Amino acid sequence: MSKTILKMDHITKFIFDAYGKPIRGTDVKILEDVHFDVCESEVHILIGENGAGKSTLMKILGGIIPQDEGTVELFGKEVHFTNPKQAEEMGVGFIHQELNLCPNLSVAENLFLGREITGKGNVFSKKKQMCDESRQMLMRLGFDIDPNVLVRNLSTAQQQIVEIVKAISCDSKIIIMDEPTASLTQTEIDHLFDIIRSMKKQGISIIYISHRFEELKEIGDRLTVLRDGCYVGTIDMADFSHDKVISMMVGRTLGQMYTCTHTPQKEEVLRVEGLKIGPHTEPLNLHVNKGEVVGIGGLVGAGRTEVAKSVFGARKFYGGKIIYKGEEITKPTPKSMIQKGLMYLTEDRKIEGLVLRMNIEQNITLASLSEMFKNGYIRRNEEEKASDEMIKNLNIVCTSGEQLANTLSGGNQQKVALAKWLNSKPMLLILDEPTRGIDVNAKSEIYQIIDDLAKQGVAILMISSELPELIGMSDRIYVMRRGTISAELTDREEFKQETILSHTI
Amino acid sequence: MGKEQNNSDNKKKQALKTYIKRNGSVVIFIIICIIAALFVPRFASANNLLLIVKQSAIPIIACIGMTMVLMTGGIDLSLGYTIGLCSTIVGMLVKTHEMAYIPAILITLGVGSVIGLINGFCVQSIKVPAFITTLGTGYIIYGIAEIVSHGESVNRLPKGFLAIGKTELLGLNTTVLISAIICIVFYYILHKSTFGRNLSAFGLSEPASRLSGVATARINVTVYVVSSVLAALVGILLSIDVNCAQPTMGGGGYTFEIITGAVLGGVSLFGGIGSVIGAMFGVMTIKVIGNCINLMNAAYYLYDAIMGIIILAAIIFENVKNRKL
Numbered sequence: 001m002s003k004t005i006l007k008m009d010h011i012t013k014f015i016f017d018a019y020g021k022p023i024r025g026t027d028v029k030i031l032e033d034v035h036f037d038v039c040e041s042e043v044h045i046l047i048g049e050n051g052a053g054k055s056t057l058m059k060i061l062g063g064i065i066p067q068d069e070g071t072v073e074l075f076g077k078e079v080h081f082t083n084p085k086q087a088e089e090m091g092v093g094f095i096h097q098e099l100n101l102c103p104n105l106s107v108a109e110n111l112f113l114g115r116e117i118t119g120k121g122n123v124f125s126k127k128k129q130m131c132d133e134s135r136q137m138l139m140r141l142g143f144d145i146d147p148n149v150l151v152r153n154l155s156t157a158q159q160q161i162v163e164i165v166k167a168i169s170c171d172s173k174i175i176i177m178d179e180p181t182a183s184l185t186q187t188e189i190d191h192l193f194d195i196i197r198s199m200k201k202q203g204i205s206i207i208y209i210s211h212r213f214e215e216l217k218e219i220g221d222r223l224t225v226l227r228d229g230c231y232v233g234t235i236d237m238a239d240f241s242h243d244k245v246i247s248m249m250v251g252r253t254l255g256q257m258y259t260c261t262h263t264p265q266k267e268e269v270l271r272v273e274g275l276k277i278g279p280h281t282e283p284l285n286l287h288v289n290k291g292e293v294v295g296i297g298g299l300v301g302a303g304r305t306e307v308a309k310s311v312f313g314a315r316k317f318y319g320g321k322i323i324y325k326g327e328e329i330t331k332p333t334p335k336s337m338i339q340k341g342l343m344y345l346t347e348d349r350k351i352e353g354l355v356l357r358m359n360i361e362q363n364i365t366l367a368s369l370s371e372m373f374k375n376g377y378i379r380r381n382e383e384e385k386a387s388d389e390m391i392k393n394l395n396i397v398c399t400s401g402e403q404l405a406n407t408l409s410g411g412n413q414q415k416v417a418l419a420k421w422l423n424s425k426p427m428l429l430i431l432d433e434p435t436r437g438i439d440v441n442a443k444s445e446i447y448q449i450i451d452d453l454a455k456q457g458v459a460i461l462m463i464s465s466e467l468p469e470l471i472g473m474s475d476r477i478y479v480m481r482r483g484t485i486s487a488e489l490t491d492r493e494e495f496k497q498e499t500i501l502s503h504t505i
Numbered sequence: 506m507g508k509e510q511n512n513s514d515n516k517k518k519q520a521l522k523t524y525i526k527r528n529g530s531v532v533i534f535i536i537i538c539i540i541a542a543l544f545v546p547r548f549a550s551a552n553n554l555l556l557i558v559k560q561s562a563i564p565i566i567a568c569i570g571m572t573m574v575l576m577t578g579g580i581d582l583s584l585g586y587t588i589g590l591c592s593t594i595v596g597m598l599v600k601t602h603e604m605a606y607i608p609a610i611l612i613t614l615g616v617g618s619v620i621g622l623i624n625g626f627c628v629q630s631i632k633v634p635a636f637i638t639t640l641g642t643g644y645i646i647y648g649i650a651e652i653v654s655h656g657e658s659v660n661r662l663p664k665g666f667l668a669i670g671k672t673e674l675l676g677l678n679t680t681v682l683i684s685a686i687i688c689i690v691f692y693y694i695l696h697k698s699t700f701g702r703n704l705s706a707f708g709l710s711e712p713a714s715r716l717s718g719v720a721t722a723r724i725n726v727t728v729y730v731v732s733s734v735l736a737a738l739v740g741i742l743l744s745i746d747v748n749c750a751q752p753t754m755g756g757g758g759y760t761f762e763i764i765t766g767a768v769l770g771g772v773s774l775f776g777g778i779g780s781v782i783g784a785m786f787g788v789m790t791i792k793v794i795g796n797c798i799n800l801m802n803a804a805y806y807l808y809d810a811i812m813g814i815i816i817l818a819a820i821i822f823e824n825v826k827n828r829k830l
Contacts, residue, residue, distance in 0.1 A: 357777060
């Protein structure tokens with residue numbers, strides 16, 4: 001085994017606020033006695049449910065926040081980072097989940113941000129030289145990105161690549177990648193993995209945080225599991241098995257992940273004919289019945305969200321016919337569709353799904369406020385009753401309905417967003433990536449909720465990038481490609497990852 | 506969490522904390538009043554306090570409108586100039602054209618609503634930032650007021666018209682009562698009705714509230730209309746108060762004072778948070794400070810500087826507060 005270059009021992013961190021300052025009066029630990037090490041040129045996977053402490057641990061390593069107890073040993077020396085710059089100089093590169101690039105600067109300017117090549121007197125930067133060097137750096141890794149292009153004009157995947165190049169160009173020996181594939185397509189993921197392999201050959205180690213099991217096996221050497229801020233264990237990828245890792249993550253063996261006990265009814269709720277989601281896309285048709293879960297698969301960018309938003313009236317309408325409960329809808333708007341019982345759970349809960357600085361209660365009643373409004377004012381007790389019921393039914397973990405939504409974990413936020421719609425009594429619920437970025441437990445709870453809804457006769461249109469989820473939950477699957485529907489799979493027997501994938505590309 | 510005892514203690518502390526957080530304006534007002542009572546002679550007399558209430562009555566009306574605009578994340582810089590134009594119009598209608606008072610007032614309020622519609626339309630439909638829109642319309646309004654009045658003021662308004670704001674009732678004049686009624690009405694609208702909740706949601710997150718079926722566009726235009734109509738009312742009441750109608754009534758300085766009041770009242774300049782109680786106490790706090798400067802015979806120009814300090818301090822305070830959330 002090659003030598004260990006990073007050792008983190010007995011790391012403990014108390015709960016802290018958004019600025020890394022400890023919150024007074026609490027002794028809740030987000031990390032407790034965690035051990036973590038990385039060898040030279042290995043890909044070490046860090047896995048755990050949301051809130052398990054992965055990001056916190058990496059923030060300590062990246063010098064963004066200090067640990068409260070424990071030691072960090074890098075290349076045999078004990079280090080105490082007080083800011084990210086120091087960590088960077090010691091060879092720790094951090095690629096954040098939310099990209100840290102300046103959108104209005106060019107690729108080259110971003111790559112050399114803070115260390116521009118300057119001429120005499122440190123006044124003027126040498127643009128051309130920076131451009132040339134950037135191009136070389138990009139070419140070396142096999143990317144053809146023009147260094148003069150503004151970053152905001154790049155796709156998310158390309159931006160990710162710029163981040164990676166930036167980390168490598170800083171002579172990083174350890175690169176932390178926080179869910180790098182979350183927004184990439186399969187080809188881009190493959191390319192990313194090629195880069196990771198070539199970095200490995202150059203002696204660079206990678207700490208790889210991800211939720212996607214399929215990837216881990218392909219790329220990882222070792223895997224460390226965290227649970228509730230505690231170290232669970234490290235295994236070699238040779239011993240990797242799905243069930244083993246999941247049971248390490250949740251502390252018990254999961255039973256059936258997906259629940260699919262509903263049966264679709266005959267009555268049609270929504271029929272879409274000739275819908276165009278852009279001026280130049282092919283028209284598409286789809287329909288959903290009562291009590292049916294219909295999946296929509298496809299790559300990111302295939303136009304799935306656009307279909308949902310067109311039906312919901314949240315974007316420009318490019319033509320087509322929407323027939324909802326036998327009535328043709330000519331001008332859909334979110335307000336009118338919600339009143340008719342058609343609701344849309346967005347893929348971006350932080351921006352579009354929740355009002356983060358309102359409390360749980362206000363978020364849950366936001367769409368059904370007029371029902372709470374009786375005799376001239378908002379009935380606070382009815383509001384409270386409704387939200388408490390939802391908190392109980394959906395098992396939302398919180399101190400009370402008064403808690404602000406931005407203090408909740410991802411899974412609980414998603415449940416609050418879902419509760420908002422459930423409280424408005426949906427007839428047809430469009431779910432856009434309902435389980436993105438939430439932990440395994442919350443996932444299976446959300447599947448249970450979806451199944452229950454279908455049993456109550458709610459029609460469900462579920463957009464998802466996770467094929468197992470589509471296959472496990474859907475009665476029918478539409479696959480989308482380039483802005484239109486490329487296939488409809490009606491037979492559950494046909495539902496195979498390969499079949500769906502073949503229609504997406 | 507096996508610490509029930511501790512928890513209930515903590516809860517009480519938490520409740521007090523949230524009370525102070527939510528009603529910071531009241532706390533600040535009380536603190537400043539106590540300091541003033543201790544150090545400024547003649548401050549703590551019934552007459553002086555009554556004077557402060559009377560002085561605050563009119564700006565509070567404007568401040569409620571401004572609070573609503575600020576809650577959307579916008580700003581209404583044309584407010585002071587709307588006051589000037591409406592003062593001019595109502596003065597000319599009742600004095601020069603000898604129009605009946607009720608139609609004159611209705612026309613003036615109508616002018617206010619048109620100004621609000623224009624502001625709201627630019628902000629909502631053309632997506633011009635509120636700052637720029639209202640800065641522009643403000644100067645246009647001022648220009649119009651100067652043209653309409655030929656730069657002259659209308660003095661000695663009819664007695665009957667003055668009676669609208671100057672009749673004494675229960676030891677207070679009708680202006681204070683009108684202001685009180687407006688406070689009650691808007692307290693209900695902002696804090697008890699769905700409109701208020703939706704306004705708050707809209708200010709905090711436009712996309713989330715739009716996708717939750719909140720009529721965001723309507724709210725956005727409505728707040729500018731409300732702000733301008735209230736400004737028109739302020740124009741009328743100010744004219745009555747000083748018995749003079751002129752285009753320089755209100756103006757940029759007045760707008761600034763109102764914004765300071767709103768900010769002192771706990772409005773978030775980033776949108777979403779604000780209250781009528783806050784607007785009331787915010788304005789009263791400013792008036793107390795002005796009053797103290799007067800009583801101490803300090804240079805009145807100090808007032809503007811203090812307003813500037815307050816607005817900066819309030820914004821810094823808000824940032825720090827948010828950081829601790």
